Structures are given as C-alpha cells and as structure tokens.
Amino acid sequence: MKHQYWVRTAAIAGVVAMLTTGCSVMGGGKKADIDPPPTAGADADAQTTSAAVTIDMAADNSAQMTVYVKDPKGFVAPVSLGLPKSVSVIKTTLENMVDGGPETSILPAGFKALLPKNTKVLGANVTSDKRAVIDFSKEFLNYDQQDERKILEAITWSLTSFPTVEKVQLRVEGKDLKEMPKGKTPLDTPLARTMGINIEKATDAEFGQSTPVTLYFLNQNDQNYKYYVPVTRLVKRTDDVAKAVVDQLVKGPDLKKGLTGVLNTATEVKSVKQGADGLVTVDFGSSKLLDTDQKVPGDALQSVILSLTENAGIKQVQIKVDGAVKITSTDNQNYTKPVGKPVHVNEVKM
Structure with a gap:
C-alpha cells in the first residue's frame, strides 16, 4: 500500500515525466535529536511555531532555521541559517526563501532562493493535524516552469523540518491552490515528504515496482x-x-550529476538490523572504512545517520565497526551510543 501511495504522489508531481526525459551537520553546532512536537491547538501558528523555535535559539537575537534552496548544480538542498527571532518561524523561514528576501544575501555562493521575487507570505497557520496552511500573494505564481517541482520540494521539506508539521497545503490570495498553473502539477492533496526530493531512478528499478529511499x-x-x-x-x-x-550509500551517487559518495564502493556491510523501537544498528567491516589514521570519516557517519533517519520508522542509528561501538572518527564526535536525526543540516557559519 505504501508503494502505491508513493507512486501516486510521485506521478502527481510529474516525476515520471521528469525522469524519462532527463546533531548539527557540516557546522560547528552541537548534535541533538529533534525535539518532540509540543501540544498544539487548532490553527495556532504563533503557539505552534514558537514552540518549535526552542530547538536552537542563539544569544544574538537569532534562531537557527533550515531553508531549502537551489544549489549551484540545480539540486534542492538544505541550508541552516541564523535568522532573526520571530513569533512565527514558519513565516520567517518562507520569507527567507523568496528570491531577494531579507536574509538571502547570506546564502553560500551559488545558492539561490526558489520562491519568485516579491512573493509575500500572507498567512502561515498550523492545524491540529500537523498541516501547515500557507497563503501566498499572487506573485508566487510568477515562477519559471522548470522550477515548479523544485519550488514544491523546497517548501515542503523546509516546513516539514519542524516537528509540528507533517504536510503542507498551499493557497494564493486566500484561495486553495488546486494545481500549479504552469506545469499543471495537481495539488488536490496536501504535500508531504513522501513526494521525495531530487528524485532519480536506479538503473535496475521499474517505476511501478520500486521503493523510494532518501540518501545524503x-x-x-x-x-x-x-x-x-x-x-x-x-x-x-x-x-x-x-x-x-x-x-545505496555504498553504491554511491550518479556520477554524471556531480555529487560525491561518502562510502568507499568496496565498503563491507556486515549487517543492518532494525529493531521494533526504531533503532537501526549498522555494522561495517573496517578494511575499507577506516582512513590512513585508522579513523572513520565523519562525513560518512553523518551521511549514514542522515539517510537512515530520513526514512520512515527509523529514529536512531547505532554504528558499529567490526562489532565494536567504540569508534574513533575524524569529526571527534561520540558514536558509542545511538544517534538521532540532527536538528540542523549544512549550517552556515557567519
């Protein structure tokens, strides 16, 4: 049933057509699990989002927030920025995803906000069923058709980064948006992470007989x-x-797209065990995993944790090497205990 739902979602977003034609991570912040969602009342954006902002408040009147933008190679990627504190962090996040928005100048070189210039966020409410209802001004519709899916991915993945949001409903000038006007992407159901991001198909997979996995x-x-x-x-x-x-992490990225793998393609995976409590234990062989200093690359460990916890039902990851939990890593982090999903990804240092 899950496979059928995802295939329907992917088809709605134009994935098939596209494919046939064509802890704080990476920063200096501390690692932490995502906070559990607070109790939220109906349509209470101020209440819901202000609770979510307690994830990471800085002392300089800013809050760490993650926006999804277009990178220099055209991928939709998360960037964690220190943005001004506000009552509605969801509204602030979206405003900083508008091309020419208040803080987009601090994006890394080559990155670009995807929401069209002059787009205004007229409303941002979170309902009791964890649905973010976003009302944009008419300028939201002034986008390049080639960016249509990227825009939907960016909005959905940015907002569902908050523990209080699981799905997103779009409006323009107070009216529900039934479809995107240029590529005709249907929006008859709320958007969720099940739509995927930067989608590709393995060469040995078929659209109707496939399982989606998200990899970093x-x-x-x-x-x-x-x-x-x-x-x-x-x-x-x-x-x-x-x-x-x-x-798939061992197999690595599609080299034609310019991404870099995190694991040696000869890495030995001794076992991958998933418990009923959402804990996955991965035991690697040491021969192709350790570097010349007999350390495990921190990038590889973080990628494994990010990738596994992005997929449904996986809450924590225990890494082992040759059966041992005591690991010396290049990022000097402690991996002896299970690690949860990082709060922020790709933190930009100011």
Missing part, C-alpha cells in the same frame, strides 16, 4: 563550502528499507 551525498561550491544533498532514489522494491539505504 556530498557536494561543494567553488568557495569550498561542503554540504549534504538529499536524493530520493527509486530502487527495486524491498521491505528492508534500512538495508537498501546503506547499500
């Missing part, structure tokens, strides 16, 4: 800013999503 690979701009890019890959249908994620 590395990229870098021309100013040596290194960051993770999420890619939803359709793979041969499987019920063991955790193993599929790790196997």
Whole structure:
C-alpha cells in the first residue's frame, strides 16, 4: 500500500515525466535529536511555531532555521541559517526563501532562493493535524516552469523540518491552490515528504515496482563550502528499507550529476538490523572504512545517520565497526551510543 501511495504522489508531481526525459551537520553546532512536537491547538501558528523555535535559539537575537534552496548544480538542498527571532518561524523561514528576501544575501555562493521575487507570505497557520496552511500573494505564481517541482520540494521539506508539521497545503490570495498553473502539477492533496526530493531512478528499478529511499551525498561550491544533498532514489522494491539505504550509500551517487559518495564502493556491510523501537544498528567491516589514521570519516557517519533517519520508522542509528561501538572518527564526535536525526543540516557559519 505504501508503494502505491508513493507512486501516486510521485506521478502527481510529474516525476515520471521528469525522469524519462532527463546533531548539527557540516557546522560547528552541537548534535541533538529533534525535539518532540509540543501540544498544539487548532490553527495556532504563533503557539505552534514558537514552540518549535526552542530547538536552537542563539544569544544574538537569532534562531537557527533550515531553508531549502537551489544549489549551484540545480539540486534542492538544505541550508541552516541564523535568522532573526520571530513569533512565527514558519513565516520567517518562507520569507527567507523568496528570491531577494531579507536574509538571502547570506546564502553560500551559488545558492539561490526558489520562491519568485516579491512573493509575500500572507498567512502561515498550523492545524491540529500537523498541516501547515500557507497563503501566498499572487506573485508566487510568477515562477519559471522548470522550477515548479523544485519550488514544491523546497517548501515542503523546509516546513516539514519542524516537528509540528507533517504536510503542507498551499493557497494564493486566500484561495486553495488546486494545481500549479504552469506545469499543471495537481495539488488536490496536501504535500508531504513522501513526494521525495531530487528524485532519480536506479538503473535496475521499474517505476511501478520500486521503493523510494532518501540518501545524503556530498557536494561543494567553488568557495569550498561542503554540504549534504538529499536524493530520493527509486530502487527495486524491498521491505528492508534500512538495508537498501546503506547499500545505496555504498553504491554511491550518479556520477554524471556531480555529487560525491561518502562510502568507499568496496565498503563491507556486515549487517543492518532494525529493531521494533526504531533503532537501526549498522555494522561495517573496517578494511575499507577506516582512513590512513585508522579513523572513520565523519562525513560518512553523518551521511549514514542522515539517510537512515530520513526514512520512515527509523529514529536512531547505532554504528558499529567490526562489532565494536567504540569508534574513533575524524569529526571527534561520540558514536558509542545511538544517534538521532540532527536538528540542523549544512549550517552556515557567519
């Protein structure tokens, strides 16, 4: 049933047509699990989003927020910025995803906000069923058709980064948006992360017989800013999503797209075990994993954790090497205990 739902969602967003034609991470902040969602009242944006902002408040009157923007290679990627504190962090987040928005000048070189210039956020409410209802001004419709899906991905993945939001409904000037006007993407149901991001298909997978897994690979701009890019890959249908994620990370990215893999393609995966409590334990062999200093690359470990916790039902990851939980990593983080999903990804240092 889940496979059918995802395929329907992907088809609605124009994925098939597109494909046939064509802890704080990476920053200096502390690692932490996402906070549990607070109790929210109906349509209470101020209440709901102000609770979410307690994830990470800085002392300089700013809050760490994640926006999804277009990177120099055209991928939709998360960037974590220190943005001004506000009552409605959802509204502030979206305003900083508008081309020419108040803080878009602090994006890394080559990154571009996807929402059209002069777009205004007229309303941003979160309902009791974790649905963010976003009302844009008419300028939202002044976008390039080639960016239509990227815009939807950016909005959906940015807002569902908040623990109080699971789906997104779009309006323009107070009226529900039934479809995107240029590419005709239907919006008859709220958007969710099940739509995927930067979608691609494995060569041995078929559209009607596939399972989507989201993987995090590395990229870098021309100013040596290194960051993770999420890619939803359709793979041969499987019920063991955790193993599929790790196997695909070992397989690596599509080299034609310019991303960098995080694991040696000869890395040995001894076991991937998922418990009923949402904990996945991954045991790697050391021979192709350790660097010359006998350390595990921190980028690889963070990518494994990001990728696994992005997929449904996985809350924490325990990394082992040759059966041992005591690991020396290049990022000097402690991986002896299970690690949860990072709050912020690709933090930009000011």
